[in-house]
Amino acid sequence: MSQSSFGKKFVVTTWGESHGKAIGAVLDGCPAGLSLCEEDIQVFLDRRKPGQSRYTTARKEGDLVEILSGVFEGKTTGTPISLLIRNTDQRSRDYGNIAYSYRPGHADFTFDQKYGFRDYRGGGRSSGRETAGRVAAGAIAIKLLNELGITLTTYARSIGPVEIRSFSEEEIRNNALCMPDADAAAKASAYLEQCLNSQDSAGGVIECRIKNVPAGLGDTVFDKLDATLAHAIMSIGAVKAVEIGDGINVTRLTGSEDNDGFVQKNGIISKTSNHAGGIMGGMSDGSDIILRAHIKPTPSISQSQSTVTNTGENLELEIKGRHDPVIVPRAVVVVEAMAALTITDALFNNMSARMDRIHEFYQR
Template sequence: MGNSFGKVFKISTFGESHGKGLGVIIDGCPAGLPIDEEFIRAELQRRKPGQSKITTQRKEEDECQILSGVFEGKTTGTPISIVILNTDQKSKDYSHIADKFRPSHADYTYYEKYGVRDYRGGGRSSARETAARVAAGAVAKLLLGHFGVKINAFVSQAGQIKLEKPYQELDFSEIEKNIVRCPDPKVAEDMIEYIDEIRKSRDTIGGVVTCVAQEVPPGLGEPVFDRLHAELGKAMLSINAVKGFEFGSGFEGVIMRGSEHNDEFYQEGDRVRTKTNHSGGIQGGISNGEDIYFKVAFKPVATIMKDQQSVNEGGESVTVSGKGRHDPCVVPRAVPIVEAMTALVLADYLLLNRLSKLEPKG
């Protein structure tokens, strides 16, 4: 259980870090959607390992194959299955922790839940699972693009280095021009230098990814328990290493008075707008047509190249030595994952919204 996500646009992912491969089945995608396979591959390239000196050096090309659900370049309305084969597993790198629990990893909790665990790279608990999500998210982006919805995520913090500018002052075309995926070139240089220093010290650091969804139509959201921001929160918190989620004014909003925080309405042509957007584009759990924006906090990568104390499956004290290939900071590669999960939520709720009210006759 727990490997499926969505209600109408529904995905189920499968596979492990060091297994034969990973994949996803997408059910509920409408028929007739043009599928750009090169776009899907490009999205996977943004997430793949081995991109730069500040990411893991595992070399996976993450080439995908669409096995079903697409005919002559368009979706058929039947389940879409996509597979991504693993080609650069080095399982021997993990033989030294076959019976040991790595600090802050899922080794112990998986062992307690299932009585068995795949110690090779963490198995199903590895962030490599997110490759399947990115493939599915690419299809969701193609669907959203049909309705004019745009999603951009970027690194806004690495350790103590923060991007202070509001997103409205940023040029999103700069995001992919540097290896840390920060749209401010000067801040990006500082982040890269800082992350590389952390890497050289054989340690890791966390960070924050900010996401902005624009041109989202009003009316998306299913109160009361499936509010749009609640589903976005669930989606983000399902990503490996995520420790926090806030949308709109977030925690900073608590210091504002209601008179400051309220977003006043005005009419612009045939559209109702708000003068400010402290609500983050969502009110009452339903999108209001303004930009949806939120932040996602990622903890430091748990595997460090230093000795740590732990226990093994027999309860004996052991030393765990960091080996293998790992990211010193996960946020540069997390950007496309955050975008993918955002796209999956919005695609699902857009299709759900078509079921919420009767269209007028005639």
């Protein structure tokens, strides 16, 4: 399969299938000298792994990462970093009833049309389990960014019809839904109980705030920073829309309401507002980058659904197996990882943008 890589100078390639022996990633372009161990990555994989609450799949994967290359004596070597995560709790028998039929809302039909063959066990390469490799690589990007003072805060802004009304960063880790509002988390939990009782599922919105990104990252035409962020986030299977800053609300604003003004104080130029979400003209403007990913409801539900076989016979399908009634809480760290990989790649691409800075680097 082609197109399993993302990035230009800080490049991640993911590999593996849901029910294969393992999944993983190769990260190429990480500079030498970054302190790195498996525990640095594991903390992020633990945020994504299944079986942590009644609102996630019961599949019990430890998601333990192994660093196979690119690190020596606790430091990155500048060579490709290979990351391995073994699959340990596959139950391929749960997918026997979809070997010759197409699950509504999944990639079964389109994968079959493209390749004429598919791994039906949990979706194979199209499974959400592929994102574990992204999270492992993204953990390295996040560590690198943190060393530069760039931080990411990611959380569930809404689940189903329930949206946050207050914000507490500490609360994000205090509830199973990764919501920064305890009251909203309680209401969302009640809503998910209704979904479970009716054998249905829910979607939601994930918001990511990136602080201390220097101005000037991104390009002016095809590789605008908002365009590459949208590409990265939309490549996550469950994402159906991406917003930057005010997003779709700009269609209801006037120019005087939407424009961000500038002010200079003590020699520092800053903005008077942040409707643009930290990106203007395709380049970062130095203020917080704010993006939102809209996540569709989990397509695997136990209700009877209308579909067809690969020979065109109509049938009613009830999907078996272990599935998340809501993807949002586990996808929070996936959105964070892809945002971090994008910003890191943009930082590296930007290093050759100005001749004066090339002179400064090489004349030290």
